[in-house]
Amino acid sequence: MAIQDAPRSTELTGLAMAPAKAATPKPARRLPVQKDWPSWAIIAVQVLILVGIIAGWEAAARAGMVDAFFWSQPSAIWKTLIIFFTEGDAWVDIGFTFRSTILGFIFGTTAGSLIGLSFWWSRNYAAVAQPYIICFESMPKLALAPLIILVFGLGLTSKVVIAFALTVVVSTLTTFAGVKALDPDGEKLFYSLGASRWQVFRKLVMPSCVPWIISVLRVNIGLALTGAIVGEFISSQHGLGRTIFYAGSTYEISLVWVAVFVLSTLAVIMYAVVSWLENVLRKGTRQ
Amino acid sequence: MPVKVQLDRIGMAFATPGGTFRAVAPLDLAIETGRFVSLVGPSGCGKSTLFNVIAGLLQPTEGRVLIDDEDATGTIGRVGYMLQxxxxxxxxxxxxxxxxxxxxxxxxxxxxxxxxxxxxxxxxxxxxxxxxxxxxxxxxxxxxxxxxxxxxxTDVILLDEPFGALDAQTKSQMQEWLMQLWSDFRKTVVFVTHDVDEAIYLSDEIHVMGTRPGRILETIQIPIARPRPRAVTLSPDFTAIKERCLQLLTADRPALEAA
Incomplete structure (x- = not known):
């Protein structure tokens, strides 16, 4: 801070004294310019780093500098990956995790948006509901996971419910924020045109809240995936989360890496699809 | 001319921690069919409150709104209302x-x-x-x-400072445009503005309002023939009316400062 302040204060005194004596020539300073690399160079450096990490890891493992029992090594992971997809349950697991994530995401986001919108109808109802929502918001929902598994069983349903619990609150709060941000003059305009409450809701409140609802989609897809994986950790017969947990407890570290890698790929794909959906919706609603 | 909108002893008061605050003194106002009527006054003179009352968006503490001799107090959808x-x-x-x-x-x-x-x-x-x-x-x-x-x-439209945020050039274009619309559609227009020139140029009748409580200080007729060219704003008639308006608005100001 002090270093940054120093030149400024000299400049100030310099200015103040300017009329008194001839100004000492200020050093000409140019605007710092950062030159952008071409995109191929960026990509090349990125690939180089990745190759470096993998090669270094492999070399370190072979030289015995890294314990391959705990850390595994790229060559072993690659073999396990091939086996996982050719002989293992890869597609069953991916399908299971994917379904619980998507279902939890859809139900959670829809229910949350509807609850958030419903608060527009009655200030009293919203005031009554407020503390409950804040409680549920601040509670770590994952702590409920064992209970949810107990109630909803080992199958898909319990994973969907955990993903739902994680996403519903975020959607509710964000949509409610959208409702609260409505311009009261907009409602005034509608009422001055003789609108009913239902018309105000359909033609003003709902479209105004769409951008708010869209803004949580990306957050929610990540949360839904977390919920599904944690559900699978606790108890499940399928799923990538279950594979990670199982492989870890039997010291098959290369399978842990394979499952984590597949899971990340799945996450990136879902994230990309949701981002694309968000763009389409934004254009469609002119927000 | 028959009366289109009539305010019958409309008053507005709010309960505040320091006692009752009177926003609008009980006032009467009759607006004739097809006329262009302006309300001019400083901020806080209750212009917007009156509009909300006429539009049925606000229940007055006392008095009635009559539209076509029918009680329209608190009924929405009877008049067109353009907010700022x-x-x-x-x-x-x-x-x-x-x-x-x-x-x-x-x-x-x-x-x-x-x-x-x-x-x-x-x-x-x-x-x-x-x-x-x-x-x-x-x-x-x-x-x-x-x-x-x-x-x-609707036969009546309320315009609450519609050109308040526009630059002077656009504003005068919009005023002429509004005049054309008004002569084509033949509606009864109630217009709120801060701008005395705008009010005189556009209106048949001006109600100059004062504050604390909001009330009508004086009603001034504008007998200038239509259509009105821009140059009319320089005529002695126009200047005389403007002077009177400004006089009323200035005279009302000490009351604001004393309160």
Whole structure:
């Protein structure tokens, strides 16, 4: 801070004294310019780093500098990956995790948006509901996971419910924020045109809240995936989360890496699809 | 001329921690059919409150609103009301924004659009019909908002400082545009403004209002013949009326400072 302040204060005194004596020539300073690399160079450096990490890891493992029992090594992971997809349950697991994530995401986001919108109808109802929502918001929902598994069983349903619990609150709060941000003059305009409450809701409140609802989609897809994986950790017969947990407890570290890698790929794909959906919706609603 | 809108001892008071605050003194106001009437006054003189009362959006503490001799206190949808902000819906095209009133009244969309399209073209929004409001300039947005108010078929329209946020050039264009609309549609217009010149130029009658409590200080008739060229603002008649208005507004000011 002090270093940054120093030149400024000299400049100030310099200015103040300017009329008194001839100004000492200020050093000409140019605007710092950062030159952008071409995109191929960026990509090349990125690939180089990745190759470096993998090669270094492999070399370190072979030289015995890294314990391959705990850390595994790229060559072993690659073999396990091939086996996982050719002989293992890869597609069953991916399908299971994917379904619980998507279902939890859809139900959670829809229910949350509807609850958030419903608060527009009655200030009293919203005031009554407020503390409950804040409680549920601040509670770590994952702590409920064992209970949810107990109630909803080992199958898909319990994973969907955990993903739902994680996403519903975020959607509710964000949509409610959208409702609260409505311009009261907009409602005034509608009422001055003789609108009913239902018309105000359909033609003003709902479209105004769409951008708010869209803004949580990306957050929610990540949360839904977390919920599904944690559900699978606790108890499940399928799923990538279950594979990670199982492989870890039997010291098959290369399978842990394979499952984590597949899971990340799945996450990136879902994230990309949701981002694309968000763009389409934004254009469609002119927000 | 028959009276279109009548305010009968309308008063407005709010309970505050320091006692009752009187926003509007009980006042009477009669607006004749087809006239252009302005309310001029400083901020806090209750102009907007009166508009909300006439539009049925606010229940007055006392008194009645009569529209066509019928009690219309607290009933909505009886008058067109244009607020200061244009409030165009960003997800609707200009055309679909303009038909909002008809749509709410239950008119089929196709019919409403057919009715609105030629008017948009006639009144300076040709080529903008299918654009979204965010690509329009302030003046254009105001035009769209005004057409929306006009197309909501009521005999009375309330305009709350519609040109307040526009630059002087656009403002005078919009005033002439409004004059054309008014002579074409023959509606009863109640206009709120801070701008004395604007009020005199546009109106048949001005109600100069004072503050604390909001009340009508004086009603001034504007006998200047229509159509009014711009140069009329320099005529002695115009200047005399303006002087009187400013006198009233200045005389009311000490009361504000004393309170």
């Amino acid at each position: 902000k244009d409030l165009l819906l960003p997800w609707r095209t200009v055309l679909d924004n303009v038909i909002l009133g008809m749509e709410i009244q239950g008119k089929p969309l196709k019919q409403a659009r057919e009715r609105a399209l030629p008017l948009l073209r006639k009144y300076g929004l040709a080529g903008f019909e299918h654009l979204y409001p965010n690509s329009l300039s302030g003046g254009m947005r105001q035009r769209a908002a005004l057409l929306r108010t006009l197309l909501f078929d």
